[in-house]
Amino acid sequence: MTDIGHDAAATDIARQLSEAVRAVFVTEQVTTGSVGAQIIRLEGQLLADPEQAYRHIEASFRHLGYTPVLREAQGRVQIMAVPLISAQPSRDSAAILLFALTVVSMLFAGALPQAPDLAWLLKHPFAGLPFAAALLGILLAHELGHYFMARRLGLATSLPYFIPMPLSLFGTMGAVIRMHAPLRNRKHLLAVGAAGPLAGLLVALPVLIFGLMRSSVQPIPTQAGVIIEGNSLLYAALKFLVFGQILPRHGYDVFLHPTAFAAWAGLLLTGLNLTPAGQLDGGHIAYALFGRKARLLSRLAVVISLGLGLIYSGWFLFAALLLLLGQRSAEPLDDATTLTARQKMFAACMLVLFALLFTPVPMSTL
Numbered sequence: 001m002t003d004i005g006h007d008a009a010a011t012d013i014a015r016q017l018s019e020a021v022r023a024v025f026v027t028e029q030v031t032t033g034s035v036g037a038q039i040i041r042l043e044g045q046l047l048a049d050p051e052q053a054y055r056h057i058e059a060s061f062r063h064l065g066y067t068p069v070l071r072e073a074q075g076r077v078q079i080m081a082v083p084l085i086s087a088q089p090s091r092d093s094a095a096i097l098l099f100a101l102t103v104v105s106m107l108f109a110g111a112l113p114q115a116p117d118l119a120w121l122l123k124h125p126f127a128g129l130p131f132a133a134a135l136l137g138i139l140l141a142h143e144l145g146h147y148f149m150a151r152r153l154g155l156a157t158s159l160p161y162f163i164p165m166p167l168s169l170f171g172t173m174g175a176v177i178r179m180h181a182p183l184r185n186r187k188h189l190l191a192v193g194a195a196g197p198l199a200g201l202l203v204a205l206p207v208l209i210f211g212l213m214r215s216s217v218q219p220i221p222t223q224a225g226v227i228i229e230g231n232s233l234l235y236a237a238l239k240f241l242v243f244g245q246i247l248p249r250h251g252y253d254v255f256l257h258p259t260a261f262a263a264w265a266g267l268l269l270t271g272l273n274l275t276p277a278g279q280l281d282g283g284h285i286a287y288a289l290f291g292r293k294a295r296l297l298s299r300l301a302v303v304i305s306l307g308l309g310l311i312y313s314g315w316f317l318f319a320a321l322l323l324l325l326g327q328r329s330a331e332p333l334d335d336a337t338t339l340t341a342r343q344k345m346f347a348a349c350m351l352v353l354f355a356l357l358f359t360p361v362p363m364s365t366l
Contacts, residue, residue, distance in 0.1 A: 006191065012042045014066065016335035017081050020060035024053040025079065040066075040081040050336040051185065055339035058333075072336040085181050102172050105164035109171030110258060131258035134211070135170060138204045138266035142273075143175045145199025149192050156180035170265050174273075185328065185337040186288040193284030194350050197270050201353075204266040205238070211260025214243040218255050220248060229264050230359040232271060246338060271357030272318065274350065277301035279325045282354055287329035287345040298327040312361045 010032040017040060019025040029043040050070065057068045057079060066081040071108050079105045108121070110128020115121045145159035149156040157180060163173040183189050220226070228248070231239075238255060247253050256264065276286035277298040286294040304318035339347065 010038055010040065013038075013081075014042075016064055017066065017079075018042060018063065018124060020064065020081070020137070023055050024048045024056045025077070025098060030231050038083065042079040042081070043076055046077050046336070047272065050334065050338075051187075054185070054334040054337065056243045067333065070334040070336045072327050077336060084316065086270065092159050098162045098164065099160075100166040102162035103132065103136065105166040106136055106171035108136075108166045109168065110262075127175060128258070131262045132171065134207050134262035135172075135265055138200050138207065139172065139175060139269070141203040142196045142200030143177055143334060144269070145195040145197075146177050147191055149195035150177075150179065153184075155183065155188065170269075174269060179330075181330045185332045185334040186291075186339055187337065189284050189330065190288035190339065190347055193281045193288065194346070197274055197281055197350070197353070200266060200270050204263050208235075208238055208263035209242060211263050212239065212254065213259045214252075214257040215254050215260050217243055217245075217247065217252050220251055220253050226365065228364050229256065229261070230268075230364070232267065232357050232359045234356040235264060235267055235359070251256050260293075267357055268359055268362055271354060274354035274357060275301050275322075276351060276354065277322050278327050278329060280322075282351070283329040285347050285350045287331070287352075289344060291335065291338075292331060295327060298322070298329075302327075308360060312363075314362060333346045342366065 012031045014032050018030060021027070021042070021235070023092040025042070026044045026047060029040040029042075030291050031043070032038070048056070054068065054070055057070070061068045061081055062084065065084050067083070067085040069080040069082060071078045071080070071301040073294075107126065107128040110131030111121055111124065111126075114127055115124075121127070139162070140160070143162075145230050147157060147160065158178040160177050165171060165173050179192075183192065220228070236246065243254065254260075273280050274282040274285070276282040276294065278301075283294065283298060286297050290297070302319050302322050305315045305322065307315075309316035309319065314361075
């Protein structure tokens with residue numbers, strides 16, 4: 001074992017850390033240094049399954065005031081001891097206020113297509129309720145899927161923060177949940193990342209079928225200003241299931257009831273969120289499956305979005321959003337624990353789901 005560093009206190013702590021993990025880890029080299037805060041690196045080999053070893057290391061480090069970060073590269077394992085990471089409380093009052101504002105915003109967005117003027121909107125404040133209730137139910141199910149899965153795994157997380165956008169087509173930009181500490185391993189990253197989209201789809205699919213049954217197939221108008229929603233493979237299949245034909249076809253298309261339009265929007269947003277890039281749910285799932293190689297998918301998603309922007313300008317905005325959110329997925333504390341074969345299959349199925357929900361041209365106007 002080689003000590004590099006001149007801080008006697010750090011060297012002593014490094015020795016204690018090495019002793020604390022000797023049951024599950026053979027320390028071959030110790031590096032002490034300071035990058036903003038004192039970080040101690042232990043390099044060597046694990047003596048146990050990575051997931052079991054991490055539990056032991058985490059408990060041992062906690063008593064010494066540190067959190068372990070486990071990485072594996074070129075057949076060697078590195079444990080970085082960083083100052084103890086503790087969960088930070090969130091402001092639930094802010095989440096509740098934003099949710100209330102989003103309800104109002106979505107009621108406004110749902111009623112706007114029916115309103116001849118502002119006075120009509122004031123007289124009919126709940127005209128947008130079918131749309132708002134359906135879309136909000138889908139988005140709320142999505143966020144609560146993340147929330148309850150995180151809680152089930154013992155992870156500290158905030159309530160969902162909804163983002164109101166009253167002048168947008170949907171009345172919201174969705175919602176975000178803040179994790180108060182990094183996830184433990186790739187298994188947790190997959191579970192939390194996939195729980196939201198799946199919970200949202202459990203609501204969106206029956207709502208969409210119900211809404212389509214209340215919609216009608218009519219000739220596509222020739223006048224300007226008509227908005228036509230785009231088709232994903234899953235959406236087209238559900239229209240075929242309800243109407244027995246592929247739509248649009250021969251100048252006919254389905255004219256959506258507000259509930260169906262809300263559910264279609266829910267599918268669209270779920271598909272965008274499953275894009276295997278950066279901080280999106282799809283990015284977390286891709287990282288859980290491929291590790292750091294998933295960064296290539298993030299870069300590819302930006303390039304493809306820019307290319308698609310040539311046929312639908314909204315993709316330019318999406319590419320900018322991917323760059324703004326960052327190209328790197330959230331890395332877990334224990335990156336040495338990999339998925340089981342069944343979990344890898346599940347993650348691959350989630351990527352297939354993304355393909356089924358992908359909508360090349362989300363909207364077009366006549």
